[in-house]
Amino acid sequence: xxLSPQNELKIQDSEFLFKEIxxxxxxxQILRKGVTWQTPFSGDQVQxxxxxxxxxxxxxxxxxxxxxxxxxxxxxxxxxxxxDEGVATMKKGExxxxxxxxxxxxxxxxxxxxxxxxxxxxxEIEMLGWSTIRDLTGDGGIMxxxxxxxxxxxxxxxxxxxxxxxxxxxxxxxxxxxxxxxxELSMKFx
Numbered sequence: 211x212x213l214s215p216q217n218e219l220k221i222q223d224s225e226f227l228f229k230e231i232x233x234x235x236x237x238x239q240i241l242r243k244g245v246t247w248q249t250p251f252s253g254d255q256v257q258x259x260x261x262x263x264x265x266x267x268x269x270x271x272x273x274x275x276x277x278x279x280x281x282x283x284x285x286x287x288x289x290x291x292x293x294d295e296g297v298a299t300m301k302k303g304e305x306x307x308x309x310x311x312x313x314x315x316x317x318x319x320x321x322x323x324x325x326x327x328x329x330x331x332x333x334e335i336e337m338l339g340w341s342t343i344r345d346l347t348g349d350g351g352i353m354x355x356x357x358x359x360x361x362x363x364x365x366x367x368x369x370x371x372x373x374x375x376x377x378x379x380x381x382x383x384x385x386x387x388x389x390x391x392x393x394e395l396s397m398k399f400x
Contacts, residue, residue, distance in 0.1 A: 228309060231299055235311035236292050241334070244301025250340040252285030256297055257338040265309070265330040279338055290315045292331070300337040308333050346386060352379045353396045360391025 228237040250256050257279045261272035273280045282288040284298060292310030300306060310331040312318070320327040346352040366385050379397045387393060 228307075232295060234295075234314055236295055236314055237309040238296060238299065239307045239309075240304065241307060242303070242305040242336075244304035244337065246302045249299060249301055250284050250297070251342060252298070254284050254340040254342050255281060256284050256340040257281050258297065259336040259338060260333055262331060262333040264325055265332050267326070267329065268324055270324060270331070284340070290331075293333070293335075296333075297335060297337065300335070302337055302339050305334065305336040308335060344386070346382050351398050352382055354383050354386065355394040355396075357392040357394055358390075360388025362388055364388060 228239045230237050259273045259279050261274055262270040285294050292308060292314035296308040310333065312328045312330065315331045316325050316329065318327050320329055341355055343353055343355045346354055365388060379395060383395050
């Protein structure tokens, strides 16, 4: 099986072997290691390139063919379960092949006409990046979306002074930010 046009590797040529993720039969083969140690969280908006096919069957959709990356919210059921579980293990810049069993794809029903019942799907996915969205109050009252990561690990403490006018939600959000970070906040009206 030849993978994306940008990657002339064949599955059997990779130096990495397939490894099982979880205990439901999902396997992953890393073709290119990521450039960071971080992985996305459930609820993050991820951006990937992908190509897929039914094992021993027809090719499926490809973002490479469409010329634009695919975006989805991780862990929210917007994609098949095998994608949610597999993409959650990826680092930025990583390229991997996932072998997704029917129970994590379209199951006994399939998705006619291309995907027959009990089909195993093969997807090559390249992690381009993600935007992290955090619930700062635990009830959805203040949501923070990081636009650009800040530097270092330090964040303001309870008694640190911040100059300027801030709405009350900002005093909560700013305590989670690092120097140079840019973020977008959304708040519920109370």
